[in-house]
Amino acid sequence: MRDLRRWLRPGHLGTEAELATFRTLHSASRSAPELREGLTTESAERAVRHLRDLLGVPAVALTDTVTMLAWDGRFAHHERDTAALAANVLESGGTVVRDRKDFSCTHAGCGLRQVVISPLVVEDRVVGTLQAFTSSASAGLVRAATEVARWVSGNLELAELDASRTRLMEAEVRALRAQISPHFIYNSLTAIASFVRTDPERARELLLEFADFTRYSFSRHGEYTTLAEELRSIERYLVLEKARFGDRLQVTLRVAQEVLPVAVPFLCLQPLVENAVRHGLERKPGTGRVTIIAADQAGECLITVEDDGVGEDPEKVRRALAGDASDDSVGLGNVDARLRTAFGDDYGLVVETGPGAGTRVLVRVPKFAHGVHP
């Protein structure tokens, strides 16, 4: 009952000052997601309205270093002045105030007499300006414009961060593509050479496999491919490894045909199989078995890559998944990150391993994800 009375009391939502703060924060939060896309005409047009709400002036403009991006408010005939005004802060790098001397006006009744120009700075570089037009610029407005410009700059820096993260991911895929290890090339060619005289036909087949394998890995490919394509490349890889290891390498492939059209990130299984062969064979004597299973589970596909090799310290795998590239687990963190980017955080890699216990890597892929097409 007391709660109810407190709710009904006037002003329970806060004092006038608090309400003003809430309104300010609301306007700020509305423009933040727009600015996170970076400084473009579209993002500026969507954000500028909220910025004018924040500043409470008749007109606000956003520019980059050479042209105007967006205008909001009255007296739009001053749009043409914004580019010239922007040049004022490019050298100084600080907030300046200009008046009618710098932007002439012949319109009767135009209320814009002064403009506060604040630079937008990303990584110590001026990338644009925020211009607040008003009838007379108070000290408070100058300070507010400076703070808003700084806040916008902060969001643009975050946008820059997002963009560079995407670029990094793309670079990693390119690196992965180029990362067919020199050892693998050397070992494959040596194995093929050993057949040239004893079994020329087999040597020829292996060379063709080698050519096809490298063509797929180096191909200018989109972000996604089908599981069938990915498995075909893995089969070629295994044929070449089998030529080298002979009967020491035992391979089992169990693939449900129903999941072959599933879209997966390009080269997302290759690193896992490569790891399995290395762990399963290279560091232990005798035969090693690599098992690759792709199973159909209603709306999902479950892919398992398993070896019975020396295993791995789980802590080391955790570090590799967290992005520590110093480890020799080729591309594990990269594959994990790309699966999460494509399908969401529910679809990360699961690695089951222990020293001497072999390794099993589980990949779950949904049959459909919005925006993922081979």
Add this chain to the structure above:
Amino acid sequence: MTAAGYSVLGVTAVFVATLAVGAYGWRFSRTTSDFFVASRTVRPGLNASAIGGEYLSAASFLGVAGLVLAFGTEMLWYPVGWTAGYLVLLVLVAAPLRRSGAYTLPDFAESRLESRGVRRLSALLVVAIGWLYLMPQFQGAGIALAATTGTGPWLGGVLVATVVLVNVLFGGMRSITFVQAFQYWLKLTALLFPLLFMVGIWLGDGGISPASVDVGDAGPAGDSWVSPLAGTDHELYTTYSIIIATFLGTMGLPHVVVRFYTNPDGAAARRTTLFVLALLGVFYLLPPVYGGLGRLYAPDLVASGRTESLVLELPARMLAGTLGDLLSALTTAGAFAAFLSTSSGLTVAVAGVISQDVLGRRFGGVRAFQAGAVVAVLVPLGLALAAEGVGVAQAVGLAFAFAASTFCPLLVLGIWWRRLTDVGAIAGMVVGGGCAGGAVIATLLGVAPVGWPGALLGQPAAWTVPLAFLVMVGVSLATPRRLPPHAARTMVRLHTPEAVQLDRGTPPR
């Protein structure tokens, strides 16, 4: 051994075989190989057999034979429509649907219209259609078991539901292509083999025309039996309504669409559909022959209202002794194989949608799927036990009418019309689904009036489908601002053959 004994034996064998395949299904589901075969995709012929195996429901072929026996040739529109539905699918939907990458209908709705709202509504409709289509399967199973062994009319449905549920809960989380393909050939054999004997006997008896005999007061006389549009009231409207529902409803069946995902590309999807047309065309020749022979050798079924058990009883009536009993047991076993395969396919499809779109992330993947499967089976089983008065073929027809009034406009306009908006799609599906659903409920409850209103409610497709199209187009035109942002890019992807090199682009997420 008695006739009932053979039938029980046959049905038990089918149940055991189904459970065994479910338990050891991985042997069929996975291509075990050393090299170079594992990545070979499913061939169109095999995939088409699998679609046929899942699609040919016993409710449909038992129902059609009974309807032809009772009402004559105009009932041939049912098998014609169920087959021709794939022609519409082939021409308008198959390849673009495959190229969209969608696994279920909600997936397609989301990828085309970029809206979670349309996705949720589609998920609800998939569940509704699944339930509506499962109900006659369970009903039919009850009728079949009662006809051959004399048990209560509910036992067959409960048995089929139990086997399906056990199968799906313990590892059957997939509809295995090879097993489903085998089902088609099993059904074809189970119907064709007895028919060869029976046609031989009919020819031996002089090959009398089924139209030349009279079955008394219960059914139409010979002349009206063979001539179309000579039966009940509003014949022309009802016929067109059946045609629209069956031609356009096939594409909205959840277990059919899921199968198209297995095709590697759009061209393979088209080839698969072509094979399906051939396979269904052959199969649906058989039930009408049963209907015609039934008029000569089992006319009393019309009077007693048990026309749906015609396929199961006819062999034993025409062939004396053990051979007849064995052949009857064969058709019964084939019918139960069909009940199981169709119900399994539907249950997997419906459970998948329930677990993904309704239960969400509250449960884990497998748990959610199992919970979804329980819901997917129990609700229609309850409906089947409650609504005993509705004919099996009629219930199947209502499921088609409902699918045609909701997903047909979504698919056809979504694929062929750029200006479809999410609001338009929702409005069209709500109006079409609401009207068709209302008609279905009125029919199931048995409150449908006589005369024109009765005809409009009993066969709603002829007015609900155009209405849904109109609403979808009208509302889309009225809301041009709701156009999906990447509509043009989506359309390019839907309609460009995969062999064409072009930048299909990945829309930003």
